[in-house]
Amino acid sequence: MHVKALISLICPRCGADLQGLDSDNLFACSECALVYEPNADGLGGPYPLRQSPHRPEGLNIALPFWRMKLEPMLLPEGIHAPEYAYIPAFDVRRRAFFGDPGMKWTVDQLIIAAEAPRRPLLGMTLGSAEAEELATYYVMKALDVQKDITGFDYEIRFSETMVMLVEFTDEDTVLVDPVTQERYGATAFCDLPVLRAHRV
Numbered sequence: 001m002h003v004k005a006l007i008s009l010i011c012p013r014c015g016a017d018l019q020g021l022d023s024d025n026l027f028a029c030s031e032c033a034l035v036y037e038p039n040a041d042g043l044g045g046p047y048p049l050r051q052s053p054h055r056p057e058g059l060n061i062a063l064p065f066w067r068m069k070l071e072p073m074l075l076p077e078g079i080h081a082p083e084y085a086y087i088p089a090f091d092v093r094r095r096a097f098f099g100d101p102g103m104k105w106t107v108d109q110l111i112i113a114a115e116a117p118r119r120p121l122l123g124m125t126l127g128s129a130e131a132e133e134l135a136t137y138y139v140m141k142a143l144d145v146q147k148d149i150t151g152f153d154y155e156i157r158f159s160e161t162m163v164m165l166v167e168f169t170d171e172d173t174v175l176v177d178p179v180t181q182e183r184y185g186a187t188a189f190c191d192l193p194v195l196r197a198h199r200v
Helices: 101-107 128-144 192-197
Strands: 027-029 034-039 042-051 060-070 084-088 158-170 174-176 183-185
Touching (some): 084 128
């Protein structure tokens, strides 16, 4: 993405430097807890930055997720839409093989609380437009596991959008989801070596 080299990564609200890695496509102001997305018109957003209350023991890595709230949907009796869609905002290899925590949280219709961030935002590469496309797919998957919805045409819209940091336990070859205790192979997380180098 070339536009970020032409845009001053300064928070429009408070004037602080925006934080992120060289490979990131979104950047955060730790003072304002806001996330900005460089685009052709300048800085898009901002999106609130929050963090889950889960605090794993030992070494951990704070991974960024988009959290998108669904607008109410008219659905057949017996089908319930998730309240939120969670989309990994970091680079993931072979989601179908390694698994996807955001997909699991969405399909299982989990609600993860949000509180003030205590860790910096690093490793956020997935933009809002791509995240909304994935969120739509995740929601359709959440509906489909309840009933075959082939042929149904549902309008899926999202209202509140935020960026949420979730701290995963880092066991070297495995990252452990603090919400479900699912274990994911560390090789699935492309930027993990860089995130480890910037661990605070």
